[in-house]
Amino acid sequence: MTSTRTAAVRAGIEGGWVDLRNSFTNAQDITYYLFIPIVSIAALVVMGDATFRDSGAALQTLALPSILGMSIVFSGISTAAMWLHLDRDDGTLLRARATPNGIAGYLVGKSLFITGSAAVTAVLVVVPGLILFDGFEASATAWVTLAAVFVFGMLATLPIGAVIGSLGDDPKKIDLIAFPILATIAISGIFYPITALPGWLQVIGQILPTYWIGLGMRxxxxxxxxxxxxxxxxxxxxxxxxxxxxxxVIGLILAPILLRRMARRESGANLAARRLKVLQRVQ
Known part of the structure; x- marks a missing residue:
């Protein structure tokens, strides 16, 4: 059993690297990698010389690290949920279930791919930001802290994305998760310090991971x-x-339970039924 699980995990790692490498030759994936960095840098430029209240702190300087946090949240939650749903609908998850420890290998590979994609996006945001804007630390300690917060952020958000992706069969529901994520970003001090918000919103913001990831990046x-x-x-x-x-911890407790339940429900008949619904909507 141990050797089978090890082989599945190794296959997942290899598959994740292959998917990540192939994404650099796919026009749609390259557009995804560039979208957040371009929009983020443009938003910072629009902020101009604006400062936060009487502190003299430039909003550009405060916002860039928070934008890194935002990209982690989107990658860990939205992207993970989307891929899990897509792989269920195209039969990838069903094929993984038919392989000994295939679900474990699938999750390892997908987590590696999503984490690698998020790292690429983060680099494309932070490097131009450090070049174009002033006021940032660039010491070895800063880079170590940045990497540590990135890892903590992905650990906190990836299981949440897996939980959301395992719920429901309607692809429209997966598309809608971007809206609550945007709502959490609005109250998490991404584009403006959270201390400028009403006290009750500050409390809600501090319960969610988005604020803390942004704070860690800052x-x-x-x-x-x-x-x-x-x-x-x-x-x-x-x-x-x-x-x-x-x-x-919450995500790692809930995700395996829900993913196992989802995997047990997967069958050729269910896959065919979902595809039929898609065809009926198109027609």
């Missing part, structure tokens, strides 16, 4: 003096690890 790239505009005037690293850890 702690990595901004000088310590910039923490003055944050809640409590601190980067609150321990609280960040705690909240993201809780979300990771």
């Amino acid at each position: 702690s990595a790239l901004l000088p310590d003096s910039m923490a003055a505009v944050e809640i409590g005037g601190s980067w609150r690293h321990l609280e960040m690890i705690g909240v993201l850890g809780v979300w990771t």
Whole structure:
């Protein structure tokens, strides 16, 4: 059993790398990689010389690390849910289920692909941002913190995406998850410090992982003096690890249960029925 599981995981890793490498030759994937960086840099340029209240902190400087956090949230939740649903509808998940420990290998490969894609997007945001805008830290400690927050962020969001992707058979429901994600971004201090929001919205924002991922990115790239505009005037690293850890645990508990249930329900008949519904909608 152990050797079979190891082989499945190894196959998943190899498949994930192949999918990631192939995505660099696919026009649609390349467009996806470029979309968030281009829109993000354009939004920062539009902000111009605006500052946050009387702090003198440039909104451009505050927003760039938060945008990195936003891209992680979208990759971990929305992208994971979308791929899981697409792979269920095209039979990939059914084929994985027919292979010993195939679901485990599938999840390893897909997680590697999504994490690699998110890393590419993050690099395409942060490198131009550091070149075009001032006020960022570029020390070795900053890069280590950036990488650590990225890993914590993906661990917290990928299981959530898997949970959402395992629920429901209607592709329209998967498409709609972008709206609640945007709502969480609006109250999580992405484009404007959360301290500018009403107190009750600040509480809600701090329950969600989006705020903490953005805060972690700001702690990595901004000088310590910039923490003055944050809640409590601190980067609150321990609280960040705690909240993201809780979300990771919740996701890792729920995701396997729901994914196993979804896999058990997969069959050739169910796949054919879903395809028939799609054809009927097209007609």
